[in-house]
Amino acid sequence: MPLKRTGLQTIELPLRPAVCASAAFVGKKEGEGPLGALFDHVAQDELYGQDTFELAEKRLYLDAIRKAILKGGLKPENVQFLLGGDLLNQIITASFSARELGIPFIGLYGACSTMAESLCLGGMLLDGEHASTVVCAASSHFCTAERQYRYPLEFGAQRPPTAQWTVTGAGAAVLSLAPSVPPQAHVVRVCMGRVVDLGVTDANNMGAAMAPAAADTLLALMADTHTRPADYDLIVTGDLGQVGRDLLLQLMREQRMPLEERLHRDCGLMIYDRERQDAHAGGSGCGCSASVLCASLLPALQRGELRRIIFMATGALMSVTSSQQGETIPGIAHAVVLESPKP
Amino acid sequence: MDKQRVHTNPQHYSWLTEQLSPPSPLGAGLGRAFWVGGLICVLGQAIADAGVHWLDMNARAASSLTSITLVFLTALLTGVGVFDKLGKYAGAGSFVPITGFANAMVSPALEFRREGLVLGLGAKLFSIAGPVLVYGIGASVLVGMIYALFFH
Numbered sequence: 024m025p026l027k028r029t030g031l032q033t034i035e036l037p038l039r040p041a042v043c044a045s046a047a048f049v050g051k052k053e054g055e056g057p058l059g060a061l062f063d064h065v066a067q068d069e070l071y072g073q074d075t076f077e078l079a080e081k082r083l084y085l086d087a088i089r090k091a092i093l094k095g096g097l098k099p100e101n102v103q104f105l106l107g108g109d110l111l112n113q114i115i116t117a118s119f120s121a122r123e124l125g126i127p128f129i130g131l132y133g134a135c136s137t138m139a140e141s142l143c144l145g146g147m148l149l150d151g152e153h154a155s156t157v158v159c160a161a162s163s164h165f166c167t168a169e170r171q172y173r174y175p176l177e178f179g180a181q182r183p184p185t186a187q188w189t190v191t192g193a194g195a196a197v198l199s200l201a202p203s204v205p206p207q208a209h210v211v212r213v214c215m216g217r218v219v220d221l222g223v224t225d226a227n228n229m230g231a232a233m234a235p236a237a238a239d240t241l242l243a244l245m246a247d248t249h250t251r252p253a254d255y256d257l258i259v260t261g262d263l264g265q266v267g268r269d270l271l272l273q274l275m276r277e278q279r280m281p282l283e284e285r286l287h288r289d290c291g292l293m294i295y296d297r298e299r300q301d302a303h304a305g306g307s308g309c310g311c312s313a314s315v316l317c318a319s320l321l322p323a324l325q326r327g328e329l330r331r332i333i334f335m336a337t338g339a340l341m342s343v344t345s346s347q348q349g350e351t352i353p354g355i356a357h358a359v360v361l362e363s364p365k366p
Numbered sequence: 367m368d369k370q371r372v373h374t375n376p377q378h379y380s381w382l383t384e385q386l387s388p389p390s391p392l393g394a395g396l397g398r399a400f401w402v403g404g405l406i407c408v409l410g411q412a413i414a415d416a417g418v419h420w421l422d423m424n425a426r427a428a429s430s431l432t433s434i435t436l437v438f439l440t441a442l443l444t445g446v447g448v449f450d451k452l453g454k455y456a457g458a459g460s461f462v463p464i465t466g467f468a469n470a471m472v473s474p475a476l477e478f479r480r481e482g483l484v485l486g487l488g489a490k491l492f493s494i495a496g497p498v499l500v501y502g503i504g505a506s507v508l509v510g511m512i513y514a515l516f517f518h
Contacts, residue, residue, distance in 0.1 A: 074480070075480050170478075174473070174494070175473040175474045175494075177445075177447060177449065177450045177469070177473040177476055178453070178469060178473035178474070178477075178494060179444075179450040179452060179460060179469050179473075180450075180453060180454070181395075181457045182454075183390050184388040184390060185387045185388065221372075221374070221376050221379040221380075222379065223379075223383065228387060231383040231386075231387065235374075235379065238372045239371050242371050242372065243371060266383075266386055266388075269386045270382060270383065270386055273382060273386065274374065274382075277373075277374060278372060278373060
């Protein structure tokens with residue numbers, strides 16, 4: 024029996040599952056950024072009408088999923104799997120949201136790569152005909168991430184220029200084999216990444232920790248499919264930030280598979296105006312790539328402005344404990360090839 | 367599977383990372399720390415002098431008055447969400463005076479209040495200031511013992 028695989032790491036999805044609808048809910052700072060007008064909703068304060076930041080993040084997550092399902096002309100009972108995760112310990116945002124939705128739930132943790140990870144797995148579930156409709160979602164919240172990974176909010180610490188700003192936001196995409204609305208894009212193949220570690224220990228420079236994983240997955244996809252970066256309209260990484268982006272471009276040059284600057288975008292650099300919004304090296308967090316994908320990239324594919332892109336979200340797989348014990352930061356990147364429904 | 371697809375080594379990558387990571391602006395940071403820290407110290411001196419001249423205090427009482435006032439002011443500014451911005455601007459300039467200690471105590475108290483008075487606020491209150499206290503008091507005990515044994 025022929026496997027639906029190409030090369031070492033790439034998985035073909037010949038049924039071309041459709042992304043039929045998506046939604047992005049974000050916080051105030053993201054709403055004030057260059058993509059502000061594209062989001063479905065901008066919450067006006069960090070608590071979003073809730074008692075705690077954790078509940079606020081859960082509400083963003085739930086609202087994005089419900090909106091995406093609604094835009095897809097569906098109801099939660101039509102969805103057979105919810106795949107998703109977030110950055111909090113035991114991925115409570117995703118599982119507590121699943122508790123309210125009643126959709127069979129596959130909880131994922133890929134740090135900031137979670138949105139791409141869920142799209143990869145969701146696409147495979149559909150292409151294997153184990154489901155006809157799934158929802159993929161990911162979120163992060165500046166205040167919940169800060170208190171879990173770093174310092175209390177009111178503590179007056181300085182951040183180095185390499186640090187990134189965790190995005191407050193959630194993105195959800197509905198994938199379907201038989202969409203009842205015009206699709207936004209098709210998932211044609213996915214490439215699941217390996218864990219790569221080149222010895223970065225600085226938790227304030229996660230772009231540097233993740234760039235080697237991004238290069239590894241991109242090189243795998245290029246080799247497996249016999250393509251080059253120029254065969255795509257854009258190659259979009261998740262949250263490498265300025266330092267990670269520079270390192271990725273340098274690594275690709277050194278590997279003799281140059282990635283031209285004009286072909287590369289990074290969601291972490293798209294979501295904020297770094298000079299005006301004090302975001303240092305750029306945005307980060309699961310919600311960064313998820314909300315940029317759902318608010319900006321998928322609609323551009325739907326309109327036909329982009330024909331074929333690689334969406335590759337990267338994650339830094341460390342914990343507070345591993346950092347305190349002096350361990351290096353392993354990185355991962357998963358890639359999804361998305362094509363426009365326009366011919 | 368080719369284990370190393372990205373053909374580079376950690377030494378080269380570490381060098382590359384250093385080249386491409388912008389450094390913290392040292393000169394500007396020092397300047398800001400100097401003037402803000404200096405201003406806080408001037409304020410402290412003013413409080414102490416005011417205690418001596420107007421409130422008829424001795425030097426010891428005036429110094430306590432200074433600490434208490436600065437700690438109170440920092441706690442207030444932390445509570446209303448201003449001190450973190452000052453800390454971000456001035457760095458050690460806002461931290462080396464006693465103001466840093468007050469901020470390190472009040473900010474976790476605010477942050478972890480939602481996890482309850484005992485397991486949240488109580489348990490996390492010293493999460494930032496704790497190490498400073500442990501090693502500060504530890505060092506003073508050690509120095510005190512050396513002084514008592516050899517110089518007294």
